Amino acid sequence: MKGALVTPVIVMVVVYLLLKFVVPIIPGSAPLPFSVIILYMMLTLSGIGMFYTLSKDSKDAFWGPMERFLTGDNIGGMQALRWGLLILFPLLVGWQTYSSTAVSDEPPGENRTIHPAPPGEYAGLSNPVAKTPDAIQQGKGFYAAYCSPCHGGNFDGKGPAARGFNPPPANFADPTTIAMLQESYLFWRIKKGGVGLPIEGMPWKSAMPRWEVELPDEWIWKIIMGEYDGAHQSPRTWE
Amino acid sequence: MIRGLSRIIPSILVGVWLTIGLLVVQPVSAEEKAPASASPELASESNAVSASLVKGGLPTDDPTAAVWSTAALARFPMSPQVHWPNRILDATVKDLNVRALHDGTNVSILLEYADPTEDADDAAAVEFMVGDKKAHFAHGQPMAQVEGGPVNIWFWRNKDAKGVDMNAMGFGTLKVQEHQDVQAKGVYSNGTWKVVFTRPLVTGHLEEDTQIEMGGFINIAFAVWDGKKDVSGGIKEKGSQKAVSSWWNFRAEAPPNYTGYYYAAIAVGLAFGFQFFLIRNLKKGHRA
Numbered sequence: 269m270k271g272a273l274v275t276p277v278i279v280m281v282v283v284y285l286l287l288k289f290v291v292p293i294i295p296g297s298a299p300l301p302f303s304v305i306i307l308y309m310m311l312t313l314s315g316i317g318m319f320y321t322l323s324k325d326s327k328d329a330f331w332g333p334m335e336r337f338l339t340g341d342n343i344g345g346m347q348a349l350r351w352g353l354l355i356l357f358p359l360l361v362g363w364q365t366y367s368s369t370a371v372s373d374e375p376p377g378e379n380r381t382i383h384p385a386p387p388g389e390y391a392g393l394s395n396p397v398a399k400t401p402d403a404i405q406q407g408k409g410f411y412a413a414y415c416s417p418c419h420g421g422n423f424d425g426k427g428p429a430a431r432g433f434n435p436p437p438a439n440f441a442d443p444t445t446i447a448m449l450q451e452s453y454l455f456w457r458i459k460k461g462g463v464g465l466p467i468e469g470m471p472w473k474s475a476m477p478r479w480e481v482e483l484p485d486e487w488i489w490k491i492i493m494g495e496y497d498g499a500h501q502s503p504r505t506w507e
Numbered sequence: 508m509i510r511g512l513s514r515i516i517p518s519i520l521v522g523v524w525l526t527i528g529l530l531v532v533q534p535v536s537a538e539e540k541a542p543a544s545a546s547p548e549l550a551s552e553s554n555a556v557s558a559s560l561v562k563g564g565l566p567t568d569d570p571t572a573a574v575w576s577t578a579a580l581a582r583f584p585m586s587p588q589v590h591w592p593n594r595i596l597d598a599t600v601k602d603l604n605v606r607a608l609h610d611g612t613n614v615s616i617l618l619e620y621a622d623p624t625e626d627a628d629d630a631a632a633v634e635f636m637v638g639d640k641k642a643h644f645a646h647g648q649p650m651a652q653v654e655g656g657p658v659n660i661w662f663w664r665n666k667d668a669k670g671v672d673m674n675a676m677g678f679g680t681l682k683v684q685e686h687q688d689v690q691a692k693g694v695y696s697n698g699t700w701k702v703v704f705t706r707p708l709v710t711g712h713l714e715e716d717t718q719i720e721m722g723g724f725i726n727i728a729f730a731v732w733d734g735k736k737d738v739s740g741g742i743k744e745k746g747s748q749k750a751v752s753s754w755w756n757f758r759a760e761a762p763p764n765y766t767g768y769y770y771a772a773i774a775v776g777l778a779f780g781f782q783f784f785l786i787r788n789l790k791k792g793h794r795a
Contacts (some may be wrong), residue, residue: 365770371761
């Protein structure tokens with residue numbers, strides 16, 4: 269009889285451990301959000317409920333011990349556990365209610381898209397400057413003069429002027445920044461700066477200058493070459 | 508009867524398991540939600556200024572008043588203004604300490620920062636968005652794809668010894684308001700400026716002034732100028748050459764709200780009642 273209750277508990281625990289710790293380590297997978305785990309746990313619980321109500325015997329074997337636990341007269345040491353559960357459950361409900369209704373001290377969260385889509389006219393633009401050692405060197409010189417104060421002499425986003433900005437200047441050495449982007453994307457971002465971002469990019473928080481008012485396009489294309497070379501990254505291509 | 512009751516018991520199981528599940532998983536999910544902030548040396552120490560509600564008068568003209576120590580300290584990193592020419596690549600002030608108090612009618616914001624010299628052109632400012640539209644932190648620069656709003660700037664300069672209430676929507680558009688609602692007072696001591704700005708929480712000028720509703724978060728940014736003169740007589744930092752912060756959050760604390768406790772008490776009562784009737788019915792079922 270006891271097995272009828274122990275098995276579902278074990279199933280629930282095993283499913284939770286699988287979802288929480290095993291799924292994330294499967295290649296190509298990622299940690300599951302809390303809401304998804306809860307959804308799977310609910311499905312598991314529903315499945316257990318259905319399984320144990322398939323026949324009268326299994327149903328009685330499943331619910332019987334619980335009824336005895338809640339209402340039985342001679343349950344020995346389980347009496348204390350019963351009272352503990354009957355007191356704990358309302359307190360947990362109260363705590364959950366308080367947590368969900370209390371005013372939060374945390375500022376509202378912000379969801380910033382780090383690489384929002386560029387305007388159509390920038391899609392597919394290719395770098396018109398020939399990739400020569402001279403052009404790359406010139407680009408690195410422009411980078412040092414205009415970009416390194418924030419993006420850093422080591423292309424790591426840790427320039428001397430960077431520390432106060434939120435979001436922080438991009439770290440080009442990080443493989444999740446310019447290595448994931450095409451040269452045309454960088455051209456758009458350098459040319460239009462923070463104020464050129466769409467709303468999901470939170471334009472009101474970016475300190476990136478609108479370089480089109482200060483630098484000719486050719487310099488911007490050279491800066492892009494210098495950035496990729498200096499950060500030891502390659503632009504993303506369609507091939 | 509037992510069959511009927513057995514339909515109710517799953518509800519208890521679901522409730523108990525879900526509650527326990529939530530308790531177990533909540534701390535973990537909180538970790539998941541932690542923002543992936545910048546590297547430690549670039550991360551800000553605070554993300555919000557919280558103005559405590561005080562009874563009695565605000566220290567509007569005393570940046571050194573003892574009551575300031577009761578206000579929560581927020582600390583923000585500052586950067587040289589690089590967004591727009593004329594830019595500056597190294598500013599004197601690197602960090603800014605901010606505290607705030609309000610009395611339900613007025614709000615006082617105290618800025619405290621290290622500056623090696625006291626100069627006539629030393630200055631500080633606080634910036635807010637106006638209305639519902641978002642504004643770029645650099646003077647509300649116009650944005651290409653988003654219709655932004657203006658910013659409201661409260662400005663203080665040592666030689667003027669007063670607060671100035673201004674608006675801007677992009678560099679070069681700074682305009683002093685016709686109606687001045689901001690007071691400011693600065694005190695320099697031991698290499699540190701303490702500047703307090705004070706304004707009513709709400710004003711009648713919705714198009715120009717930020718309106719501070721108690722309990723709600725709004726955005727706030729800061730700027731500081733080192734007015735030191737160099738050997739040629741020029742001022743080190745002036746105009747767009749200044750130390751700036753990004754947008755952060757500001758809130759004037761609301762009066763204590765006990766609603767959450769009331770709801771929790773009702774929920775506890777309902778849960779106890781549910782258990783009471785459930786067990787009573789189960790026992791009746793056994794006797795039947």
